[in-house]
Amino acid sequence: MGKVKISAVSYTNTLPFIYGLQHSPVMDAISLSLDVPSTCAHKLIQGEADLGIVPVAALPIIPHAEIVSDYCLGATGAVNSVFIYSEKPIEAIKSLRLDGQSRTSNTLARILLRHYWKNETVSLVSGGAEAYVEIGDRTFGKQHAHPYVYDLSWHWQAFTGLPFAFAVWVANKPLESSFIQAFNDALAFGLDQRDALIAELPPRIDFDYRQYLMENIDYGYNEEKKQAVALFLSLMESLEDPKAAESLAKRDLPK
Known part of the structure; x- marks a missing residue:
């Protein structure tokens, strides 16, 4: 080998x-x-x-x-290295720039925007935006760089009760x-x-x-993280697939 x-x-x-x-x-x-x-x-x-x-x-x-x-x-x-940084409250943003280094954090941001913050009017843009996702070491020391800072892991747990x-x-x-x-x-x-x-x-x-x-x-x-991954993947599928979204809507999601 x-x-x-x-x-x-x-x-x-x-x-x-x-x-x-x-x-x-x-x-x-x-x-x-x-x-x-x-x-x-x-x-x-x-x-x-x-x-x-x-x-x-x-x-x-x-x-x-x-x-x-x-x-x-x-x-x-809180994970303290996966954030949405924003110039206004997250419920009010209309544009979001994703992080090119991440798949999961970008998807997590979209899930939370739809299901937790109930903001379905956000456009994903590649240039200037009212808010942006950033992960990893680039976030160190930036917690006060913008008026609004959202730790995505913290808000996931507030939404689902899971790590x-x-x-x-x-x-x-x-x-x-x-x-x-x-x-x-x-x-x-x-x-x-x-x-x-x-x-x-x-x-x-x-x-x-x-x-x-x-x-x-x-x-x-x-086991709790395994449950979180399973739920995350279901929510991820629902972002793109109307049938998956319809099926998911019948489940007992966090309110």
Whole structure:
């Protein structure tokens, strides 16, 4: 078996996983690339990677997708790195610019606009807009840059009562069980070493790495997050498919 090609997100939220992989014997069995979330998904879809931490919105279009880990990039409440920034209250905006680096966060914004904020008049634009989605390290220190700031994970939980999983570890081909076990052991080791990792990060006065990596990011892929992913995918389908929307309307969605 050749080296397993892995695509991982290049943001701070993934550093514990990267640390674990780089300080584990499994590193000898993998070829690791660091990419933005949308590229991680693209590589899995195109077969350019065997395993990656991919946006959950991409799950339906990844061939032979199999979630292979009990770890994810998720949050219970505020995630502090996935926002809509706006010049006016979200219920009043008429235009929104999406983030080219994200599938899941863009879709989550659209779901919340329709079902939670009840704003169905928003146009998605590529240029100037009254509000925009932004994710990852580019959001650090920007919480006061605009009059209105909406943490999408916080509002998802207010809407559904569930935590959220933005990205999960997915394989597009069968992998040996011994490799999957070693891979998950490496991820667990990295999470256990977050104190050492945080000590290596350059200090910032506008962002608290410790709170972010220890509290905001919730790395366990538990049953509640699995329920959240299933609901998210149903809501995502309803955005594009009238029949799916009609079926979804008959379900007990959060009010």
